[in-house]
Amino acid sequence: MSGTTRRTFLAGSALFTIVPLAPASATPEAMAQAIRDLVGGRPVREGRVTLDLPPLVENGNAVPLTVSVDSPMTEADHVRAIHVFNEKNPQPRVFDATLGPRNGRAAVATRIKLGDSQRIVAIAETSRGELYGASADVIVTLAACLEDLT
Amino acid sequence: MTNVLINAPKAARKGEVIELKALILHPMETGFRPGTNGTIIPRNIIERFVATWNGVEIFSMAFSPAISANPFVSFFAVASESGRITFRWTGDEGFSAEESVAIEVA
Numbered sequence: 001m002s003g004t005t006r007r008t009f010l011a012g013s014a015l016f017t018i019v020p021l022a023p024a025s026a027t028p029e030a031m032a033q034a035i036r037d038l039v040g041g042r043p044v045r046e047g048r049v050t051l052d053l054p055p056l057v058e059n060g061n062a063v064p065l066t067v068s069v070d071s072p073m074t075e076a077d078h079v080r081a082i083h084v085f086n087e088k089n090p091q092p093r094v095f096d097a098t099l100g101p102r103n104g105r106a107a108v109a110t111r112i113k114l115g116d117s118q119r120i121v122a123i124a125e126t127s128r129g130e131l132y133g134a135s136a137d138v139i140v141t142l143a144a145c146l147e148d149l150t
Numbered sequence: 151m152t153n154v155l156i157n158a159p160k161a162a163r164k165g166e167v168i169e170l171k172a173l174i175l176h177p178m179e180t181g182f183r184p185g186t187n188g189t190i191i192p193r194n195i196i197e198r199f200v201a202t203w204n205g206v207e208i209f210s211m212a213f214s215p216a217i218s219a220n221p222f223v224s225f226f227a228v229a230s231e232s233g234r235i236t237f238r239w240t241g242d243e244g245f246s247a248e249e250s251v252a253i254e255v256a
Contacts, residue, residue, distance in 0.1 A: 062218040089216050090182045097211040097225070102203070104167035104228035108211070111218040113180070144218075 068107035113144035162229035180215035196241035
């Protein structure tokens with residue numbers, strides 16, 4: 001009988017397959033830290049922010065995402081910035097948009113990559129220094145970044 | 151060489167809120183993916199997108215590797231005056247692209 005039993009072989013091969021499938025990845029804690037870095041000690045309120053993205057996506061390489069904020073967008077009261085964070089991509093930040101009264105409407109749409117099913121958080125910063133947040137959960141069936149498509 | 155697609159109205163009433171859409175062809179390589187030979191493909195992304203209206207900045211966005219390949223951005227602007235809206239993208243490996251469209255505000 002050889003030294004390699006079926007069980008040890010399976011255990012070893014499982015190790016080899018798991019390691020490359022687990023790239024450096026952000027964690028919910030990393031996202032919480034990134035949000036803390038932005039927010040400082042200020043409270044983040046619920047409401048006013050609408051984070052729109054599909055609850056179930058087949059392809060994590062291009063997920064449509066829209067963040068809109070209920071704001072008059074006047075010189076005195078406007079959204080100054082919109083930040084989007086993720087839990088499980090390699091890095092917690094997705095984008096930081098800078099807006100002003102000349103935008104008229106506080107809404108940004110783009111397409112993002114998602115490496116796994118996770119929660120996305122959007123935080124809007126107003127000119128008065130208030131913070132509003134919203135979050136959404138997404139289920140991803142085919143993750144981004146796993147294969148070289150070229 | 152760079153391919154850019156802009157969707158903006160050619161004319162607007164003064165004070166009207168218009169939607170501006172910009173798409174650029176770019177691989178947005180994250181720097182986290184191994185290539186066919188097993189080594190990591192170096193990061194190559196667009197880091198910054200800026201829109202100006204007659205030279206005045208109206209919108210900007212800092213990208214991360216989590217923005218999809220061929221980045222698409224849509225945002226709004228108040229039609230203030232006739233002139234040109236310019237979109238500029240800058241990023242890794244000295245990447246820089248610019249495109250502008252004319253708008254008539256009555």
